[in-house]
Amino acid sequence: MTDDAHGTAIRVERPAKTLRELALDKVREAILNGYFRPGDRLVERDLCAQLGVSRTIVREVLRHLESEGLVANLPNKGPIVAQLNHDEAKQIYEIRGALEGMAARLCAEQRNPAIADALDKSLEDIRNSYRDKDMAGVLAHTSSFYQTLFSMVDRHIAWGVVNLLTVRINHLRSMTIKTQNRDVQGPVQMARIVDAIRRGDGEGAYQAAMQHVASASAIAQAVLSGRQPID
Amino acid sequence: MTDDAHGTAIRVERPAKTLRELALDKVREAILNGYFRPGDRLVERDLCAQLGVSRTIVREVLRHLESEGLVANLPNKGPIVAQLNHDEAKQIYEIRGALEGMAARLCAEQRNPAIADALDKSLEDIRNSYRDKDMAGVLAHTSSFYQTLFSMVDRHIAWGVVNLLTVRINHLRSMTIKTQNRDVQGPVQMARIVDAIRRGDGEGAYQAAMQHVASASAIAQAVLSGRQPID
DNA sequence: TACCATATTATGGCCTACCAAGATTATGCA
DNA sequence: TGCATAATCTTGGTAGGCCATAATATGGTA
Known part of the structure; x- marks a missing residue:
């Protein structure tokens, strides 16, 4: 209430990104800067270890990148970095x-x-x-x-x-x-x-x-x- | 080997959609046909019960719909059906x-x-x-x-x-x-x-x-x- | 040696259970 | 009545496990 009464103009921009968003940025960045190359497999459990997060997070991140078109999901094989022709x-x-x-x-x-x-x-x-x-x-x-x-x-x-x-x-x-x-x-x-x-x-x-x-x-x-x- | 030799012309189109894809379609459809209305909260555990799947799936589905713009995620409140102005x-x-x-x-x-x-x-x-x-x-x-x-x-x-x-x-x-x-x-x-x-x-x-x-x-x-x- | 059938391994799909933190609501006391 | 405290709800996140399938290794047999 009191907060609203004072408006939101100076509200601090919450740096409180969720872990998932952090991980998403990391992986996206890793793909964009070439750390992961097109065609590379993105093994869930490996990413967990590298990112230091749980599989839940990794899976959500992979799904997100898939919908962005940066990752492709081969049936029965798993996710790879998408290749662009x-x-x-x-x-x-x-x-x-x-x-x-x-x-x-x-x-x-x-x-x-x-x-x-x-x-x-x-x-x-x-x-x-x-x-x-x-x-x-x-x-x-x-x-x-x-x-x-x-x-x-x-x-x-x-x-x-x-x-x-x-x-x-x-x-x-x-x-x-x-x-x-x-x-x-x-x-x-x-x-x-x-x-x-x-x-x-x-x-x-x-x-x-x-x-x-x-x-x-x-x-x-x-x-x-x-x-x-x-x- | 033998299969490949015979080509893939009559390969059965795998109906083997994953549970996640099934759930995704269900929820998307539910939003599109108005079962969930704009502004409705999408409580994870409720969806689990209604869809009969685990939270893992529901969370991935919600993320996916979020990136499609059908679902919005309010910080500290959770996902709702996106409203279009x-x-x-x-x-x-x-x-x-x-x-x-x-x-x-x-x-x-x-x-x-x-x-x-x-x-x-x-x-x-x-x-x-x-x-x-x-x-x-x-x-x-x-x-x-x-x-x-x-x-x-x-x-x-x-x-x-x-x-x-x-x-x-x-x-x-x-x-x-x-x-x-x-x-x-x-x-x-x-x-x-x-x-x-x-x-x-x-x-x-x-x-x-x-x-x-x-x-x-x-x-x-x-x-x-x-x-x-x-x- | 060549080949086939059988383990083994790697991996994704999926599940349950749990904890922490923030928001909301209920409750109880002054 | 009003406020502080407690209970509840819900998401963010973790851990670990089970199962199915695909690929690979292994070993036995002709």
Whole structure:
């Protein structure tokens, strides 16, 4: 009661994540950073030992990652780290294009200068990270750029979908941003999105966002084919 | 060995779903058909008793449904059936529009008459179901229509996303298809999609698909506001 | 030696029982 | 009546065990 009367503005953000959430993050992270490789078996009892938690937790975590698409469950064999093929990667980029394009269009139609300003800030962070060869930073700030795109027009569900799909192509992302010229081309393409938004040009923003994803997809396909992109 | 030598053509499709999958389907179905209403608490031990399975299973099922967005987990209170507000429903329809529009465009660009034929067949099923006042059939065949749209161009990931989002607005779907004139308007709009695909008109197919979802969304908003649509 | 049938092991699916901690409700006393 | 304390409910988490199946090792026989 008294608490409610005082509002919840300064409520401390409970760091009290459950053990399950902690374990989930750990395992997801382990898959994303390559500690577990695609195709690796994820033996429940081994994970219990490695994580120091009970099987209950491990099983829930595996189920969760399964629904995220990071883990596949072979019948009568058990869970393995999911493998992504060319085609699926392409489909994921395509979906991102559709949704990010949609969000970009909505941002442009909002005619709110604060949006473009916020995006510019993320873009600046990305450029700095490229300059410092901080590739983890590039990824993080790129995510932040897109999160801004979605959250500025209150599309948190679409952002959730994009985010969910993005983790599955995480390793591709880290490879595409390292390819030749991407440090220049990437930001240039993203700046086009911001420009269109600032102009209030919905269709232009849509096209620019689509094009950015399309070029990332092309690079990813090249990487997956084992050859470097022609550029 | 001998089995493999004979191929796998007649392999029996394992009905051997795990207990967990069975329970998952049961609970999901119970939520979708309204046995559990939005906001209802889902007490683990009660579910154990009702389903006749252990807490292990129930917990995994609840986690899974949580990641599907059908169940929400209140900290220190436990899981409840997720409630969908206006805005989220609108967002989901919007995403469906973007993805179904994308799929429709791809179908049109395929220039394969078989696609339009297959869609026409689903459309016929929908009309028949409407005629017989078989609303469950309408929903099923509508899903089948869209599944065709995605699977004909091998976009199973996008279909998965649409499917995932669709269960969350299931109750809205059953209400929208029952509104006045929807039995005529719905099929007419879908026929426009098929026509555009048959003509190879990608942009037209995209627009038609978007429009179909948009009108469903508008009806849903009206239903959510408590009033019937003006039509 | 080659081969087949039988243990053994590894592992997932599933269960019961238990404890701790937080929230809620009941209870009893001043 | 009002407040503090106790009982209860429920989830988070643990431990350990049972069973079924698949893969692997083992050993005996032709």
